[in-house]
Amino acid sequence: MVTLKELHAFAVEQGIEQDPRDRKQIERLLEKRKEEYESLDGVREDRFDEDRLENPFDDSKILYGGDEDVSKLAVGIDMEPPELLLVDRLNEQGEGIDGVITHHPEGRSLARLHAVMGLQVDTLHGAGVPVSQAEAVVRPRVRDVKQGVHGINHPRTPKTAELLDLPLVSMHTITDNFxxxxxxxxxxxxxxxxxxxxxxxxxxxxxxxxxxxxxxxxxxxxxxxxxxxxxxxxxxxxxxxxxxxxxxxxxxxxxxxxxxxxxxxxxxxxxxxxxxxxxxxxxMSSDSLGMNLLLDEVQNEFDVDVMELSGFKRVER
Ligand SMILES: [Fe+2]
Ligand SMILES: [Fe+2]
CATH class of the missing domain: 3.40.1390 (Udp-n-acetylmuramoylalanyl-d-glutamate--2,6- Diaminopimelate Ligase; Chain: A, domain 1)
Incomplete structure (x- = not known):
């Protein structure tokens, strides 16, 4: 048996292994976050998302629940309120889905999408662009994306998951790395x-x-x-x-x-x-490919079934 939280921690580790950055860089990033966290006080400290201290993938997060064991996961590219209602409907018909994975980020994982973009310095550098030039194009764009997602209705999807009591996790850059x-x-x-x-x-x-x-x-x-x-x-x-x-x-x-x-x-x-x-x-095919490579590792390690929907095609390797 495995909980969605355990599955998420496993996926984060897998995502780091596939990351274009080396592990040292990721450790530096997490270290910096810890320092920032320690300098916080009051409401900013109380409401801090502690997952950020362990998980460098800000667009890949537990969005609701995660402490219960899961045995059947509904996996889709965009798992938004309509898809969550569909899952609930399927469960009424006896499908027994007890966990949901969305590829595209929702909730606070979408609100912090900009925070993963730094790794593009390394994909560009890996393709031959000097680091200085790569940083010059990535840095201003991070601020752009942050401002672009700021106004979205972020509580909507996690609240839907809560009302339907469907544990929900997003896995975006983790599987795009794959x-x-x-x-x-x-x-x-x-x-x-x-x-x-x-x-x-x-x-x-x-x-x-x-x-x-x-x-x-x-x-x-x-x-x-x-x-x-x-x-x-x-x-x-x-x-x-x-x-x-x-x-x-x-x-x-x-x-x-x-x-x-x-x-x-x-x-x-x-x-x-x-x-x-x-x-x-x-x-959808490329996003499915990344999800499939992670799910192969997940199903190797844990006993969970997968149901495909919302643009996701399961292929096992
Ligand atoms: Fe993707
Ligand atoms: Fe995508």
Missing amino acids: AHQFVKEYLDEKDPYTLNELVDALLEVEEYQWALEHDMEPAIFVGDGENRVGNLAFDFTGGTELDKSRLEKMAQSGIDTIVAMHMSKDQIKESENQNINVVAAGH
């Missing part, structure tokens, strides 16, 4: 020469085959199919998209092709200007 590492290693090994070959390589992965059934398969957004792949960068993890000013720096640093889960119109246009090729691997 997807990032997997696709990076997979394409390094496959070593496709052209963009067309890269798309074909992705289509050997089961989640991307499933995407064909929903017309959301891997697609070339920028560049000709016969263009050479060259040096690759990956847009799979780190919270959310950076500012488009990153693309000029990436082009100057020798990046030829970006493989992304998805990309906004703004960035597609700027990639065209910078002559960087873009392959969109697919959003």
